[in-house]
Amino acid sequence: MQEQRLYEKLTKRLSDLEKLPRLREEKSIESHLEEKGVSRRDFMKWASAITAMLALPGTFTPLVAKAAKLSDRLPIIWLHMAECTGCSESLLRTDAPTIDSLIFDYISLEYHETLMAAAGWQAENNLEHAIETYKGQYILMVEGGIPSGNSAHYLTIGGHGHTGEYSAKKASKNAAAIFAIGTCSSYGGVQAAIPNPTGAVALSKITDKPVINVPGCPPSEKNIVGTLLHYILYGTLPALDAYNRPKWAYANRVHDLCERRGHFDAGEFVEEFGDEGAKKGYCLYKVGCKGPYTFNNCSKNKFNSHMSWPIQAGHGCIGCSEPDFWDTMGPFEEPVANRLYSTVFKGLGADATADKIGVGLLTVTGIGIAAHAAISKFKNPKDGEE
Ligand code: FSX
Numbered sequence: 001m002q003e004q005r006l007y008e009k010l011t012k013r014l015s016d017l018e019k020l021p022r023l024r025e026e027k028s029i030e031s032h033l034e035e036k037g038v039s040r041r042d043f044m045k046w047a048s049a050i051t052a053m054l055a056l057p058g059t060f061t062p063l064v065a066k067a068a069k070l071s072d073r074l075p076i077i078w079l080h081m082a083e084c085t086g087c088s089e090s091l092l093r094t095d096a097p098t099i100d101s102l103i104f105d106y107i108s109l110e111y112h113e114t115l116m117a118a119a120g121w122q123a124e125n126n127l128e129h130a131i132e133t134y135k136g137q138y139i140l141m142v143e144g145g146i147p148s149g150n151s152a153h154y155l156t157i158g159g160h161g162h163t164g165e166y167s168a169k170k171a172s173k174n175a176a177a178i179f180a181i182g183t184c185s186s187y188g189g190v191q192a193a194i195p196n197p198t199g200a201v202a203l204s205k206i207t208d209k210p211v212i213n214v215p216g217c218p219p220s221e222k223n224i225v226g227t228l229l230h231y232i233l234y235g236t237l238p239a240l241d242a243y244n245r246p247k248w249a250y251a252n253r254v255h256d257l258c259e260r261r262g263h264f265d266a267g268e269f270v271e272e273f274g275d276e277g278a279k280k281g282y283c284l285y286k287v288g289c290k291g292p293y294t295f296n297n298c299s300k301n302k303f304n305s306h307m308s309w310p311i312q313a314g315h316g317c318i319g320c321s322e323p324d325f326w327d328t329m330g331p332f333e334e335p336v337a338n339r340l341y342s343t344v345f346k347g348l349g350a351d352a353t354a355d356k357i358g359v360g361l362l363t364v365t366g367i368g369i370a371a372h373a374a375i376s377k378f379k380n381p382k383d384g385e386e
C-alpha cells in the first residue's frame with residue numbers, strides 16, 4: 001500500500017517534470033545513448049541497478065529510467081572550489097563511457113568549469129546568466145573545499161577577481177537544491193587538514209540553506225548520479241544521516257559488506273604488504289584499513305563500472321568519506337588503535353593490541369557500534385592489556 005502510494009507520488013512528480021521544456025538540444029536520451037553504442041537493454045539493466053541502489057523495489061525501474069530521460073529538464077550549475085577535480089574525473093574518465101557518464105553528458109549542465117568551452121569573461125557571464133535565468137530552479141553541485149573569511153582570497157577565480165566563497169554563496173542563494181560533491185565540499189577535505197592555511201571549510205558552513213553531502217575522495221560515479229536521480233524522482237531531500245549524507249548510499253560501513261570480511265572474522269590478517277596473507281586476500285585491518293569506521297557503499301558498488309575498489313586493489317580503506325579523515329584516520333597504513341596507543345600511551349603494546357583487535361576486542365565490542373564509541377574504547381588502557 002505504502003509502496004503504491006510512493007509509486008503514484010513519483011509518477012506524478014515525473015509527469016510534472018515532463019511538462020517542462022528540454023533545456024538542451026531536442027534529442028532524446030535513447031538516441032544519445034544509441035549514438036554512443038548503448039542498447040536499450042543495457043540502459044534498462046543500468047536503471048534496474050540504480051533502482052536497487054536507491055533502495056526502491058524492482059517495479060520502480062521504469063520510473064528510474066524515466067527520471068534519467070528527464071534529466072535534461074533541470075538546469076545544473078557545477079562549481080569548482082579548492083580540490084583536485086577528482087570528483088568530476090571519477091564520473092567522466094572511465095576507459096569506456098559508462099551510462100553514468102553519458103547521463104552526465106545529457107543533463108543540462110549550464111556551467112561546469114572543467115567541461116565548458118568558454119573561458120575568462122565569457123565564462124563568468126555564463127555563470128551569472130545561468131543564476132539569473134534559472135533563479136530558484138537550478139541544482140547547485142559544488143566540488144571542493146572553500147577558503148573562507150580572511151583567507152578567502154586564496155581561491156580567486158576569473159576576471160572579476162571574485163573569491164570562491166563569494167561565488168559559492170551567491171550560487172547557493174537561489175538554488176532549488178544544493179549538493180556538496182566530494183569530501184572537500186562536504187567537510188573541507190585535504191585543504192582543511194591541520195593547519196588549514198587557507199581557512200578551507202565545507203559548503204554547509206557558508207550557506208544557511210540545506211546541503212546534501214555526497215562525500216568520498218572522490219565519491220563514486222554511482223553516488224553522484226544516484227543523488228541527482230533521487231532528486232529528479234522525489235523533488236525533495238533524501239533521508240540523511242548525522243553528517244547530512246543520503247542514507248541510501250552511506251548507511252552502512254565499508255566493513256559491513258567487505259569481500260575480505262570473512263578473513264577479519266576468522267582473524268586472518270595481512271601483516272605487511274606483499275606477504276603471504278596479502279596474496280591470499282586476507283583482511284587489511286592491521287595494515288591500516290579504516291573500513292570499520294567508514295560509512296560508504298564502495299564495498300557494494302565499487303568504482304569504474306563495478307570493476308574494482310581500494311580494498312580489492314589491495315590497500316585498506318583510508319576513510320575518505322568521513323569528516324576530517326586526513327587528520328583523524330592517519331597514518332593510513334596503521335590501525336587506528338595503534339595510532340592511539342603510540343601517541344596517547346607512547347607505544348604501549350601496539351602490535352599486541354592489533355592482534356587482539358581482530359578476533360577479540362573488536363568482535364567483543366561489536367564492530368557494529370558507532371566509530372566514536374569504538375575509538376574511546378581503544379583509548380582505555382585496561383582494554384588493551386586484557
Ligand atoms: Fe579531489 Fe573533488 Fe578528493 Fe576533493 O573530489 S578526489 S580532493 S574529495 O573535491 O576533486
Ligand code: SF4
Nearest residue numbers: 258261283284289291
Ligand atoms: Fe575489509 Fe577492512 Fe573490514 Fe578487513 S578491516 S574486512 S579489509 S573493511
Ligand code: F3S
Nearest residue numbers: 296298317318319320
Ligand atoms: Fe574511500 Fe574507503 Fe571507499 S577510502 S573509496 S571509503 S573504500
